[in-house]
Amino acid sequence: MPQEKLNIGVVGLGTNGSMHFKQLQHMDSVHIVGVADPLIEKRKEELDFAGIDIITTDYQDLLNNEGINSIFFFTPSNQHLKNIKDAAKAHKNIFCEKPLSKDGSLRECKDVLKEVENARVKLQIGFNRRFDPQFKQIHDRVQAGEIGTPQIIKVVARDPFVIPYDFIQNSGGLIQDFTAHDFDMARYQAGSDIDSVFIQSSILIDPKLAEFNDVDTLTASVKFKNGALGLIDESRKAVYGYDQRVEVFGPKGMLKAENVSKSTVECYNDQNISLKKPLDYYLTRFEEAYLEEKNLFVDSVLNDKAVICTGEDALKAICCSNAALKSQETGQAVKVQY
Amino acid sequence: MPQEKLNIGVVGLGTNGSMHFKQLQHMDSVHIVGVADPLIEKRKEELDFAGIDIITTDYQDLLNNEGINSIFFFTPSNQHLKNIKDAAKAHKNIFCEKPLSKDGSLRECKDVLKEVENARVKLQIGFNRRFDPQFKQIHDRVQAGEIGTPQIIKVVARDPFVIPYDFIQNSGGLIQDFTAHDFDMARYQAGSDIDSVFIQSSILIDPKLAEFNDVDTLTASVKFKNGALGLIDESRKAVYGYDQRVEVFGPKGMLKAENVSKSTVECYNDQNISLKKPLDYYLTRFEEAYLEEKNLFVDSVLNDKAVICTGEDALKAICCSNAALKSQETGQAVKVQY
Amino acid sequence: MPQEKLNIGVVGLGTNGSMHFKQLQHMDSVHIVGVADPLIEKRKEELDFAGIDIITTDYQDLLNNEGINSIFFFTPSNQHLKNIKDAAKAHKNIFCEKPLSKDGSLRECKDVLKEVENARVKLQIGFNRRFDPQFKQIHDRVQAGEIGTPQIIKVVARDPFVIPYDFIQNSGGLIQDFTAHDFDMARYQAGSDIDSVFIQSSILIDPKLAEFNDVDTLTASVKFKNGALGLIDESRKAVYGYDQRVEVFGPKGMLKAENVSKSTVECYNDQNISLKKPLDYYLTRFEEAYLEEKNLFVDSVLNDKAVICTGEDALKAICCSNAALKSQETGQAVKVQY
Amino acid sequence: MPQEKLNIGVVGLGTNGSMHFKQLQHMDSVHIVGVADPLIEKRKEELDFAGIDIITTDYQDLLNNEGINSIFFFTPSNQHLKNIKDAAKAHKNIFCEKPLSKDGSLRECKDVLKEVENARVKLQIGFNRRFDPQFKQIHDRVQAGEIGTPQIIKVVARDPFVIPYDFIQNSGGLIQDFTAHDFDMARYQAGSDIDSVFIQSSILIDPKLAEFNDVDTLTASVKFKNGALGLIDESRKAVYGYDQRVEVFGPKGMLKAENVSKSTVECYNDQNISLKKPLDYYLTRFEEAYLEEKNLFVDSVLNDKAVICTGEDALKAICCSNAALKSQETGQAVKVQY
Numbered sequence A, B, C, D: 001m002p003q004e005k006l007n008i009g010v011v012g013l014g015t016n017g018s019m020h021f022k023q024l025q026h027m028d029s030v031h032i033v034g035v036a037d038p039l040i041e042k043r044k045e046e047l048d049f050a051g052i053d054i055i056t057t058d059y060q061d062l063l064n065n066e067g068i069n070s071i072f073f074f075t076p077s078n079q080h081l082k083n084i085k086d087a088a089k090a091h092k093n094i095f096c097e098k099p100l101s102k103d104g105s106l107r108e109c110k111d112v113l114k115e116v117e118n119a120r121v122k123l124q125i126g127f128n129r130r131f132d133p134q135f136k137q138i139h140d141r142v143q144a145g146e147i148g149t150p151q152i153i154k155v156v157a158r159d160p161f162v163i164p165y166d167f168i169q170n171s172g173g174l175i176q177d178f179t180a181h182d183f184d185m186a187r188y189q190a191g192s193d194i195d196s197v198f199i200q201s202s203i204l205i206d207p208k209l210a211e212f213n214d215v216d217t218l219t220a221s222v223k224f225k226n227g228a229l230g231l232i233d234e235s236r237k238a239v240y241g242y243d244q245r246v247e248v249f250g251p252k253g254m255l256k257a258e259n260v261s262k263s264t265v266e267c268y269n270d271q272n273i274s275l276k277k278p279l280d281y282y283l284t285r286f287e288e289a290y291l292e293e294k295n296l297f298v299d300s301v302l303n304d305k306a307v308i309c310t311g312e313d314a315l316k317a318i319c320c321s322n323a324a325l326k327s328q329e330t331g332q333a334v335k336v337q338y
Helices: A014-027 A039-048 A075-091 A104-117 A132-144 A164-171 A172-190 A207-212 A287-300 A309-331 B015-027 B040-046 B076-089 B106-117 B133-143 B166-171 B175-192 B207-212 B285-302 B312-328 C015-025 C040-046 C078-088 C106-119 C134-145 C165-170 C173-190 C207-212 C289-301 C311-330 D013-025 D041-046 D076-087 D104-119 D133-143 D165-170 D175-191 D206-213 D287-302 D313-329
Strands: A006-011 A030-037 A054-055 A070-073 A093-097 A123-126 A152-158 A194-202 A219-224 A230-235 A243-250 A253-257 A264-270 A272-276 B006-011 B029-036 B054-056 B070-073 B093-097 B123-126 B152-157 B194-202 B217-224 B229-234 B243-250 B253-257 B266-269 B273-275 C005-013 C029-038 C054-056 C068-075 C093-097 C123-124 C152-158 C194-202 C217-224 C229-235 C243-250 C251-258 C263-266 C273-274 D006-011 D032-038 D054-057 D068-072 D093-095 D123-126 D152-158 D194-202 D217-224 D228-233 D241-252 D253-257 D265-268 D274-275
Touching: A006 A014, A006 A287, A014 A030, A014 A287, A030 A039, A039 A054, A070 A287, A070 B312, A075 A093, A075 A104, A093 A287, A104 A309, A104 B285, A123 D013, A123 D041, A132 A172, A132 A287, A132 C005, A132 D265, A152 A172, A152 B229, A152 C078, A164 A172, A164 A207, A164 B266, A164 C078, A164 D165, A172 A194, A172 A230, A172 A309, A172 B166, A194 A309, A194 B194, A194 B217, A194 D054, A207 D175, A219 B194, A219 B217, A219 B229, A230 B070, A230 B194, A230 B217, A230 B229, A264 D133, A309 B070, B006 B015, B006 B285, B015 B285, B029 B040, B054 B243, B070 B285, B070 D104, B076 B093, B076 B106, B076 C263, B093 B285, B106 B312, B123 B285, B133 B175, B133 B243, B133 B253, B133 B285, B133 C263, B152 B175, B166 B207, B175 B194, B175 B217, B175 B229, B175 B243, B175 B312, B175 C173, B194 B312, B229 D253, B266 C134, B266 D206, C005 C015, C015 C029, C015 C289, C029 C040, C040 C054, C068 C078, C068 C289, C078 C093, C093 C289, C106 C311, C123 C289, C123 C311, C134 C173, C134 C243, C134 C251, C134 C289, C152 C173, C165 C207, C173 C194, C173 C217, C173 C229, C173 C243, C173 C311, C173 D013, C194 C311, C194 D217, C217 D217, C217 D228, C229 D152, C229 D194, C229 D217, C229 D228, D006 D287, D013 D032, D013 D287, D032 D041, D041 D054, D068 D076, D068 D206, D068 D287, D076 D093, D076 D104, D093 D287, D104 D313, D123 D287, D123 D313, D133 D241, D133 D253, D133 D287, D152 D175, D175 D194, D175 D217, D175 D241, D175 D313, D194 D313
Parallel strands: A006 A030, A006 A070, A030 A054, A070 A093, A093 A123, A152 A230, B006 B029, B006 B070, B029 B054, B070 B093, B093 B123, B152 B229, C005 C029, C005 C068, C029 C054, C068 C093, C093 C123, C152 C229, D006 D032, D006 D068, D032 D054, D068 D093, D093 D123, D152 D228
Antiparallel strands: A152 A243, A194 A219, A219 A230, A243 A253, A253 D265, A264 A272, A264 D253, A272 C273, B152 B243, B194 B217, B217 B229, B243 B253, B253 C263, B266 B273, B266 C251, B273 D274, C152 C243, C194 C217, C217 C229, C243 C251, C263 C273, D152 D241, D194 D217, D217 D228, D241 D253, D265 D274
16 A cells, blocks of 8 residues: 655754654655755765755755655754744745744744744644653653643753763753753643743853853752642763653652663672663654654644644743743742743 | 660650550660650550559659650650750750751750750651661762762652641641651752752642641752752652652762562553552651661660761751741742751 | 460570561560470570570470460471471460471371371461562462463572581472472462472582582472463572562463562662662561461461461472472472372 | 665565565665565555565576575475575575474475585574564673573563464464474573473463364473573463563573563552553564564675574574474473484
8 A cells, every 4th residue: 555655855964964864764654855954965975865856955945846845954943943934935844853943032933933824834843852652651641631630740851971062052051952841841741831930050060061151950940830830850961871751740640751771681690680771862762752753743744633842832942941041040930921 | 695775765655656665665775664645544555564664644754763864755746845955954865756846946946956965965856767778778878979979869758648637737837747858858868958948839639728828739949058959849649659759869870769669569461560559658668767766866875876867957957947938938949047 | 455465385496496586576466485495595695585484495394384375386397297296285286387397208297287187276387488478469369360360380499699518418408498498389379289390400509519419400390280380490599689589470460579679779870770689588588478477377376267378288398399309310200199 | 875785685575574574675784676475466565666676476586686695585484494495506695584494304404504504605594582682682791701601591482362273273383383482592591502301281271272282381491401401481372461581590690681661651540550561562572673683684694794593593493392392292301302
């Protein structure tokens, strides 16, 4: 039985873009019509473009192509708003990596989302963690009422090592790089918007971060509009690997997702009982999530279903980050402005 | 070989006092010389006083007895300050249930601790959780440097059911009843004092608590003097049992204590894999802790060792609670006044 | 409320006997009227006999005492048959350590059980593992029908170290020392008698065992009368501790008891995730079982209930061991003669 | 960088063949030159043959093609010997599904392996479980000496449901269908050949199996040539899913692989703590193993490395099964004839 395929264009083939591109090549539900990247010549050495019609440095070539239905953007964060605007104008459905915007004002973001709405195209933002099988399972079971309305939501996000300083400097700091994700996860699980945010943070790992006005250890205490409470903790360096956990507590029970290790082997010796460490980084831990987010986007386009992570969701993450930045600055709780 | 025994008096034989009394009866290192309780006649029906010389309604009779070296107080919280003061005056070593004081001013507490110091007697406050084998193991391994200096400390404390309203009304509210314990646990694990406290709280379980000006769901975000960060979450009702967990994260790793179930039996069936729920309440979960705290106190008296949980520790828990109450009231972070 | 107490005598205060004696001293339901041991003078230095009326080298003194209702025998295995016979003659209820007999013929064993029956006294043999909370939980849930009629029963029994050679030489070999226990456990869980036995064994740990005609590694494959199948594996030395596991598989699921560690603390570091080793030896692992077996015996006497582990059960373990010895000798499967 | 690709032919596109074919299509290291299946027209409706040059009902067309280096056979078991012989004659490297032969005599098997040897082509038999990440990890750690020389090896193999009767009738019975696999796994882990085999078996699940002279519940007790002992247990129906476990015990410790569930989500409620059931069947549980076995074969051909599971290994599994059948028939232990 011939599988219907979505004709797509892929923009941005850096580290993450390459990973996404390879996954797209193995998806039976898509046909990659074209790829665009400013360094497309260099990409040819690393990637296999066999069977792809359009290979270009300018993504406008993809937008102009009538045969392309949807565009996947894996571009730098500061280009996202423009990317989305351009694609909406060309009436393409859009999958764009998070965040919605790095430096854009709330006004600009809202304007762009308005254009997407007017163009009547679909837009999905790649908050990959929502598509992690563990976290999605919790969300779906919570939604099904298994533990009642969530009362306490906890998110742990710890990186396995301090990323290079230049990445940190361009990341917008821990709050924009980590906490925005975690606010989204907390909202996703709570089923309610965040009302206020309180941040505590420290430099406990790498003193050099002070030069970038950044921190390496952070906790966030949030209150949701429905009264539920949330706790987030983050670290830039967990020596045991990539630590990503979620716990949701409600009147009928608790669901919690422990870290993922692909090994079930237990070793008993004269010292202790030991298991393998958790998966070591986001590319392995969230490999399935990265695939699933694209699969679900393709499904939502092909079958006209609602996307799971909308531009609105991405906008709310930015609102929460803004409040968090202000809390970090003032040392006090801050109400989120939407 | 004859075991040296400590001659003791026991004051207060209510629910918790009875539990402690029975444990003391089975301890090879103590000899119970006397017991005191205002309702001592009623206690005789429930407890076995065979071999005990002094059975009295007035604990002064125990303080006056030269043969008694140490007094164990399991009295109502609002009597603790007076109990300690009286025993110090009589030059008895003192084991007293937490808290140090329920309503006493910081001034009064400090005065009483001064009297204890001047009397050169030992005073141990029964913060039982410090003596839980799991939490103590974490503390000891942290102290031994296994994970480096703690950066994030997390404490979960959830009760299995809402305790009777009259208990709640006399407990001083969730902050004094639960959070004081958790502040102590956080300090114990962090190895640093709490500098500031931020509280979020809600009524999500039982609306009637509003009448007592109390809450049932609470989170605390604390910062320690050394920059480490702490997160505490509490609930008055976890349907799966008594949920008491601790997690300590540092530069060399993480130690976490999961809940305790005495069962290792796993059942695999066509629905799922299931294990028994955690131990259901504090009397079972902390049974060993209650025994250990008394054993260590007796050991510290018999062998002149430092006690593990001092009056100073208990005082600091009160200082933290005071800051927490203020944070709850103001909705802002509050610096702890010691 | 005054607890009814059973008046008892205790015979045999060696290593295990001392442990049992101390547990009996802390049991609210017994009153120890007398103790007997050939080395009673030496025992006085180690144990506390306060409040015990009869302290003797000759257990006949206890049998002659009218005030004593039940006798607990913790004597060498080769005395058990005589002990039971003597106590039955004196019309005392009997708790006797396993095995029923070390060298006695089946004929002798049956004769003694007949005398017990005729004397109308209760006899419980101390197959302690039946009273382990984990194994008993499995048994009770199997009996309640939770997984249907067992089809496969697996028992693991591995010691933490090779016991001293003189113990080994007096133990009757691995089959009588270990496998008899495991046959009893398998029967207990299967709810059916063992029909045939096949043994494989090796010396893989300590070549010196060949001198005693013994082995250190053994597997048993058994078939039950109802067609269910059983597998047992044993080792004299597991470097990670005392390994005692049971798994029961049936048409509606599987129940399995993992080893017991009192620690729930998990350590995550740059090497692995580690947990504490299992409890290290039978005195710790089966501490609760040793207490429970006595509690249930006392309960069965005080309230005239059936004992859980009868002389008949102990006899059947001997029959299985006999078949196992023959299988080991012949290298073939052997039908159990009852 | 262009990845070197192995030019291959694929023979047999039934249920398992289709699964393998789809995996091969996604492998960057192979180029599928041709496919052969007697029902190739029907396969076209189900599978995507785009880019494949030769699509034929007769696999001789693939053997005749000079551009094809290796042939993958996913044909019925009774054709394997002929398949291997034909491919060896055509000087193709061979990947063939297990077993080496269903009904062939040992003589025939050895003759065919001789022809493979003379043709100097590589032959890998698809004992997929050896390539399971869990079991392979145990094997590799054992080989690295982590627990010393294995003393006890245990294998559990339980299917989630009774497969259709016609499959059972053509499978050669439980011993050839299940136990052959488990003998191979036991040998693989033990690092020693099986010397003798003892089988117990029963019909406890489905009485109808008696009509096919088959059983549904089976245990095997094996002794290895180096004295190590092995235990295998099998069931045709575990209601909780596909139960595949391995445990290896040695002088320095124990390695055991628990079942695999992709979910780490724990649910705590008022009944119990529950986890998701293990993966439900071989296609999911061994998905990675099926991919890995082909990857390693391709790697061994491209880089002239030794294959991991040889014809010799497959032959030994048959020898063990033969002994097992004889043991089942005679009720006695049987020495394996190689």
